[in-house]
Amino acid sequence: MNVRHSGTMAPVPSGRVHNLINIGAYSVLAAGALYAARQNLLVITPAQALNFTVAYAAGTFLLSPDLDLAEGRVDSKRHWGVLGILWVPYGMLFSHRGWSHSWVIGPLTRLLYVALIVALVVGLVKFVAPEVQLPRIPQPVAWKFILPLLIGYYLSQWLHLIADGVRPDHGLRKGYRKVRGR
Numbered sequence: 001m002n003v004r005h006s007g008t009m010a011p012v013p014s015g016r017v018h019n020l021i022n023i024g025a026y027s028v029l030a031a032g033a034l035y036a037a038r039q040n041l042l043v044i045t046p047a048q049a050l051n052f053t054v055a056y057a058a059g060t061f062l063l064s065p066d067l068d069l070a071e072g073r074v075d076s077k078r079h080w081g082v083l084g085i086l087w088v089p090y091g092m093l094f095s096h097r098g099w100s101h102s103w104v105i106g107p108l109t110r111l112l113y114v115a116l117i118v119a120l121v122v123g124l125v126k127f128v129a130p131e132v133q134l135p136r137i138p139q140p141v142a143w144k145f146i147l148p149l150l151i152g153y154y155l156s157q158w159l160h161l162i163a164d165g166v167r168p169d170h171g172l173r174k175g176y177r178k179v180r181g182r
């Protein structure tokens with residue numbers, strides 16, 4: 001399903017084109033990182049590379065800014081399968097290319113949204129079946145573990161925004177309302 005953004009702005013890439021851009025950028029980046037590592041210019045552990053890749057893929061295919069269209073049919077919602085329905089409230093909450101498409105807050109809203117759903121599910125499980133042992137996050141979580149996740153996620157989001165022609169100060173400018181709406 002290709003979703004075309006419309007409205008006052010110039011046409012921007014469909015979900016499929018966004019995916020291709022992100023996959024292409026990843027290939028270039030991976031080749032560059034591999035080369036730099038071979039030349040001993042860069043030290044990346046396999047775990048860090050994996051974290052980066054997982055977060056980048058999640059950001060590209062599952063947590064795309066275009067989930068602000070999830071009240072309709074959109075590529076990134078389809079990847080969730082039946083769980084795609086969970087994103088409908090997010091789509092209703094955020095106007096297309098509004099806060100969801102800002103550089104810092106936008107990606108954060110989707111992380112918080114996922115955290116909220118997880119918290120609701122955990123709460124429900126604890127209420128219905130208190131004896132169930134839920135997996136725990138080992139504490140403390142190290143920065144060298146979190147950082148590749150954050151970089152991978154945010155990079156995937158920023159590539160989407162760049163392809164959309166959204167500037168880093170989006171949402172901070174006065175003319176913000178003009179670019180809202182679909």
Ligand SMILES: [Zn+2]
Nearest residue numbers: 065066160164
């Ligand atoms: Zn977009």
